[in-house]
Amino acid sequence: MDSLLDFEECVKDSPEFRLKLELFEADVSVLETQLDKVMKLCGKMVEAGQAYNAANQLFLAGLAELSTYHRKDGVISNCLNQFNQGLQEMVSFHTMLFDQTQRAISQQLTNLCSQFLPQLVETRREFVRIGDDLETAAVKSAQASRHKAADAERASHLLLATRKCYQHFALDYCLQLNTFKTQQRIDILNSVFSFVHAQFTFFHQGFDLLRDLEPTMKTMATQLSQFSADCAAKRKDLENTHLLVQQRDASGEPMVIPCPGSDDIIQGYLFKRSRRKTKTWKRSWFSIRDNQLLYRKSHKEEAVVLFEDLRLCAVKSLEHLDRRFCFELLSVQKCCALQADSEQLKQAWLSALQGSIDLAYRERADSQPKELPPPLCGGDSSPGPPAPRPSVLDVALRGPGNQRCCDCGEEEPRWASINLGVTVCIECSGIHRSLGVHLSKVRSLTLDSWEAEQLKLLCILGNNTVNRIYEARCSEEGRVKPRANSPRVEKETWIKEKYVEKRFVQNGSSDGARGGKGEAALRLYRAASAGDPVAMAAALAQGAEVNGSIAEETGRTALIGAAVGGSLLACEFLLLNGANVNHRDLRGQGALHAAATAGHTGQVCLLLKRGANQYAVDERGQDPLAIAVETANADIVTLLRMARMNEEMRDSEGVFGAMGDDETFQDIFRDFSDMASHDPERLSRRQFSRGGGEEEEEEEEEEEEEVVKGGAGETVNSRQHGVGKTS
Template sequence: MTVKMEFEECLKDSPRFRAAIEAVEGDVSELETRLEKLVKQCNAMLEAGRTYCQSSKSFVNGLRELGCHLSDEPTMGDCLEKFSKKLSIILLAQEELIENTQKTVKMKLQSFVKDDVKRFKDARKEFERSSETLEAALGRNAQAPRGKPHEVEEASQALTHARKSFRSGTLDYVLQINVIESKKKTDLLMAMLSLMETQAAFFQQGHQSLTELEEYRKQLGNEYTQLVLNSARDKRDMEQRHGDIKKKDESYDESILDFSPDAASGIAIEGYLYKRASNAFKTWSRRWFSIQKNQLVYQKKFKEQPTVVVEDLRLCTVKPCAEQERRFCFEVVSPSKSCLLQADSERQQQGWMSAVQNSIASAFQDRREEACSPRERCSSVSAGTINLCMGEQKDYKALEEVQAIPGNCQCCDCGEPGPDWASINLGITLCITCSGIHRSLGVHFSKVRSLTLDSWEPELIKLMCELGNTAINRIYEARIDEITIKKPHPSSPRQDKESWIRSKYVEKKFIHKLPETGRGTPLRRSSARRHRATTQEKLIQRPPIKPKPNRATLARNTGLTPTEIMNSIGSHKDEEEVEDLSGLHPGALLYRSAALQHFPVMADALAHGADVNWVNVAEESKTPLIQAATVNSLAACEFLLQNGANVNQADSNGRGPLHHATILGHTGVVCLFLKRGADYNKKDINQKDPITIAVDSANADIVTLLRLTKMNKEMREMEGGFAQSGDETYQDIFRDFSQMASNNPEKLKRRSADIKTP
């Protein structure tokens, strides 16, 4: 025990003793104040700890419940379950820490203040009382008169008794001082040591619990890193899709007209339509229609059972209905009943009608695949007529010729074998899934047609044979090896195919970028094609095009090697004319390649943003369509028209493509332009229209075509706005001219000198 004060000093009661007493009393008083404050703080800490533990328990229970909710996601469910268990163990250890702190710190400090300090205070009071008694006895003893012995004796006895009492109290007080000084150290040290041991035990237990999860945490960290990468990629894809959708027309009806017969949900198309009731009131109701399982159904609410409108789409047809006062109406007719429907827009009306027709075709195709071999068909489907098992077979000329092109036996975008759909402006074949996605892009990107269900004009078949999947993929997938995006396969989800197709044709992510410098391989025109352009070169001397020095080379633009380019156009160098098209910007490249009839280069120019109606100021403001017309290329004209070329755009002489085709006597091209709506009344700067030019050149076939078109239009105008586009004789004549232009063009060189102007 440390001796704070010596007992001999207390008997002397010297000023030094009194000063020491005062110092000790001040220390004890300060210690008491600080201990009381510390006890209050400890109590607040314990209460806050209990509150924290209670809140943490609620939090852990919430984690456990969330884990049960996410049990279908193994990673999240397992993670939450393990972590909640470990946190529960740590919380139990923390509660134990709080209870031990309560016992070892708070109770010990409170006991020191209440017991030891109290005994010190009681001893001090006794010391002060005996000190005052001694002072009084000393005073009385000093004041006792010498002449009064009895008073002196009483004073002496009182002083002796007071001194005895003072010594006893002083000794007890000094003892308490020494005791409290010694116990202050031991009690405080024991309390702090117990607190640290309890804290160490708590943290050690928590560390041990979390160490058991170390391997799992590392594994989870790796999964988290991968999830972050996947999330970033998904976010980028979603932002891309978000941007694609924002670029579309904002009307909601156009975003749902995507026919998908092989959708996982079994719903080929769905959306809102108005339906006219069959009762006497003929009321119109807005319902959610869908085509699923070869049936047309609708429902008012999501959970109610769908109402079947047409039980079997193979037994119905669809047609527009212009007799109603309402707009955008069409009728689905079956043997037992008809259903009158109304869309929100003309485009939605056409989309639904097309979807119904495609569903009818798809239903028959599924039926044929179940009952017949791929080359045998027992039904033919048209826009309004269905012939079942009558021994009629579809003309497969388009399918056979187009699929015979290298690369066309598989879908251009996903590789599914045996595609029977096509994009006529791109010149590629597609499976039915990819064709639906192409249709959703809009006709300004892709025009979809069936190779087996639709009628094919000869020039369209010829155009499809000039291009093909291999040539187009060399353009639109030129950089596929440089990009991490994986091309979909036939079994890929529809979302992956749609994302790929939009990236490929809309955003054009995979085409070669146009470098700023470089020289290209000369483009050559074969002697056979040079011969077809002889007439034009005699009539019109074409000045050379001024190349742009900062544009791409032809070889890089097309993705072809120089050998492939030369072999594709001509095989003998001495029979070729070499024309260098390197350095041309896309518009000029389209213009020159149209004259050379090089379809892959034309497609490449359009892919790089060429204006299909680009005007060459250096050559009388002529367009690529005029170039294709002057070389008598039906397929090139068809390609440009399918990609949006203006059939009536005139040059600086006021002559449109029809004028040039008429001047050069290209009857097949004239027939094509007339079918595509060319203006036969348009006059050039010499005030001559195509009919006058044809009469002057004595071309009987062209005069016949022009006059027949003019007469047919006048008859339709007399019959009113709802007349058909032409009678059967008119259509037959144009069909015959188209067949001749594609198969026997030499028969269209007939001339007559006795044709008179009407």
Template sequence: MDPLLDFEECVKDSPDFRLKLELFETDVSALESQLDKVMKLCGKMVEAGQAYSAANQLFLTGLAELSVYNKKDSVISNCLNQFNQGLQEMVSFHTMLFDQTQRAISQQLTNLCTQFLPQLQETRKEFVRIGEDLETAAVKSAQVSRHKAADAERASHLLLATRKCYQHFALDYCLQLNTFKTQQRVDILNSVFSFVHAQFTFFHQGFDLLRDLEPTMKTMAAQLSQLSTDCAAKRKDLENTHLLVQQRDASGEPMVSPCPDSDDIIQGYLFKRSRRKSKTWKRCWFSIRDNQLIYRKSHKEDNMVLFEDLRLCAVKSLENIDRRFCFELLSVQKCCALQADSEQLKQAWLSALQGSIDLAYRTEPQLTQPKELLPPLCGGGGSSPGPPAQRRPVLGVALRGPGNLRCCDCGEEEPRWASINLGVTMCIECSGIHRSLGVHLSKVRSLTLDSWEAEQLKLLCLLGNNVMNQIYEARCSEEGRVKPRADSLRAEKETWIREKYVERRFVQRSSGAARGEKDEAGLRLYHAALAGDLVAMAAALAQGAEVNGSIGEEEGRTALIGAAVGGSLSACELLLLNGANVNHRDLRGRGALHAAATAGHTGQVCLLLKRGANQYAADERGQDPLAIAVETANADIVTLLRMARMNEEMRDSEGVFGAAGDDETFQDIFRDFSDMASHDPERLSRRQFSRGGEEEEEEKEEKGGGGVLNSVEKTSE
């Protein structure tokens, strides 16, 4: 052990002590430099190790993805999973090793330096300063004349005080140097020992881990040998099959045939003529599926529907153009020329298309369908076709509305399209004109291809062509206009539809100024919505009533809030389909959802939530719809609002890692409430909850179930 500074020598302040002190200070400075170098190198080693661990983790992530890719192959999947788990533990061991290294080297040595060195530097400054003061006092004391007794006495006292102060700081400085010299040996050895112990633990854990994997590796070695044998046999079999197919199809003639492993009736390549540039043809992949002609321009693009319903098409050979093997499909709205690669392929496509059309007509759904096949109540309502069993009953129910068996604008029989916000049915040609008006005027849907919600289907039956034509064609005879027929030109039909729905030329107007007439129509719309009078609401909308107009006499309420107060689910749906703002609030800060919750109308709450009503909006009392439902003790509305809020919070918290759709439990509960609101609204009234369960079941049995079809029939009557 190196000798330490002697305190007795320190008091004497001899030249030997000064020399030894200087050597001590030089040694401390050198040690500080060495410790700083070791800590920096340790930091670089830990950073490199962490980068190594991160790279290892990325590699293991790649292995995990490879395992998922091969999940159908149990041998590869099991092998990758087990190796991945073992390597993952090894990465964890590495991470722990680097953490322990950082604590062992960096933290311990840093603690040593920060605990002693700053204090040593401060004490040394004071020691040097007091030493200089002592030197000055000694010089002054020596220079005082013996004849000046007072000055000599003061100088002697100052020298004595300075010497005592110097000795005090010198002893403190020596003590700190000796303590640092003693402590640094312990800390350095402890630091290195902790680092080596961490290495020992790491390699020991790795050895135990690999020893546990040894039986698995032996099993996998046997499997790998068997896989190698099977792979060689499979390659030989593939080469033989390739040779046989190559010899059989040496002619290169493409074949088109039914597809047993697909829903497609037929599929293959055809050339399609551009509708804008008649001389431009593009080769696309075509198929017939679900009574539709579908094509893809390339493998990178999605399927596109060329003809939505082949029953509305005719197919014929095309002989009056220069290109060979051509045929044509025609519908009411468009025609399309196609070209096959050979006469054989052309005939195959002609037969498949005509056969698909004939089959579709033979299997077309009847106008009456059992209620078990009704469309889902909470369906998306989009234009994407659903399963045939869900689409079939819509047509039969819709055509039972008054006048719905013929197109509302030209009178053509068996319409297959409808406007959900106007509540009318129409033929395919008139539906195309309605689409051109814009969705703010007419929202067109197919009665055979699209899914429908129960309330939308009810509107189509409650309003219908007869009722709406009495409103929109009231002044037709006064204007001297004649309604077009089914065989009229498209231009004539388009003029008529624009005059009828855009200009509203034939709607009965009330006398008075235009502004006053609009305000009066808005007031009529509000009162009709409050009473649930759909016909009066449709008339008010046709006469120009603003669907989002505030009624000053009713505290700034809109018609939608009035419908929510009145409790008519169909009135709410009609207003929403015609652009009503679901989140408008009156002068008291209450919206339609507040009104429905206050009145206890569960069906309206369900509908408004589906249409995006803000369930967090607070009224002037600071109450949101949930607080109102709790205050009125309506258990069903509280359940709906809490489930909707929970579903929204879960969707927000999951973010990009969440599922694409909403929570299934929430959707099931929502579907049950929607079903009850549409089919059996009496069960949702507040007075029903006080009765016993047996009485409710008896009432349900007396009613004989229910459904969209029964409820529509009951309402139509």
């Protein structure tokens, strides 16, 4: 530690003290300059960081717009949305880092300077002034004449009083300098430590976030690789198609055969004669579909039905018109003259129309027509296609109270604690992460993958139920729950009191022989055996040890009780809260033994996924597989044998065996794990509106301005009705 000013030397006011005082003052001045520089640079850094965050927000907004542009492409949209949410959280972490940096550097150092330096300046001014007065009094005392006793005595008294006053101010000044010199070491170290701790927290949160994104990134990397291969194949196919079309003998005639997968029998451009203006022809796109002739007035409009039922129509060629390649379609109600671009196209349309008419009659004559699936837009009388699966977020927010953050009430939370069974906002999720995974395991509702049982737990428990447990004594303690706009420090204090200290949990002990944690452990075991997650959550909140063994139950834990009871939710809840999957009771049996004995296939599958030892033997020397064989449970025997085979194959492959498991085992494992059955997708068929064709045609003819005229001298006002008019 640096040497401080000596108070004894201060009283003496020796030259050595004066020299050391000047060095001390120069050191304080240099320190003040450096502190001011650090605070200014910190301010500039924070401003630059805030500008960076603002630019980052604009960039993420651009990504969001790009995501909406690709909303029809589910893969790209999902990828952009998930990464956008992850980056949004990273920007939030950046904002918290800059806030903590400003508090750590600027505020602490400003407090140091404002607390000591102004007072030091004022005290030094008085010290210098009294020093000058002492010098003057000493000179006057020395100049006093010995023959003037009264003047000499007065000068001596003045000198003595001035010296005492000087010593008082000098000692006070030295004390303030020494105090500042001592305090600045603590404040500077504390400031830098707080800044480094903020950096540590920021990078730790970023690491946790990216670690949560890792499974999604691996999945997307696989998809990207597949997309790259598909894109290369598609590009090659397009180049080949382009080359074929380019090399084809170009006759100038358009194609009329529809592309593969189209419902149209034939489609292409035809000229259609106006019914009122017989010399006016308009080029439109025609197609035959569902025994109807349709046409589009323009590419911006939907197809219009020209003839509803081709079975009621006749088709014939028109040879006596001046225009070439014409044919006519007649029905009882109306007729329509059409013109193709060539004789070949005319014959193709005649064949297609006649073939469609013949096909419609044959389908009608069929005694047992094929049953068609219901339409996509069918009414209540016909069932529609199966609704799409709701997302994890949609399912999670249906839980009781899950629409708002469990700890601050912010709307639409996007994170959840899977072991507590609550949804939280992004800020509270960061605080939950800091508690440690032994208390709260945070997972994103949009970025992470969820297993069915975890999602069910989140819906069964939910914010309302958990808050009734963890906030039961909140009013008794006189605490007010923070809100969404409350400071982070207030939220952090609340969450630690709520989940770490469990300050507001109702004491559940009774007056029996067992009390406290022992009784809570017994309640946990009974709730696990009964498959009641709410009662289990209450028991854990009241201090029950998740791995506590129950003497009355031969040393069984709650997980073994849940395996015996057969509740998948109870097993999953205990495993999420740190239950030891390989604990064994006094008879040497663990949860896997109990599940195999009880014949609960779902529990066996879940415990295997969580790392249960399938080779452990009980006091009879039987492992779970031997128990399943003894109880003749074929499903469990198959599952355990496949699991054992898969493990042996992986071990035999050495280090490369970890790259992937046996596909057959994975298929069987997935079949046992999946508890929900999905309806097969049903084909759909669009239904076109019937009728209205003639009225829309008349509308078109009234609004036509640009027409194609056939032959010289034809006028739009011609009213001649020639061939094609029915009698």
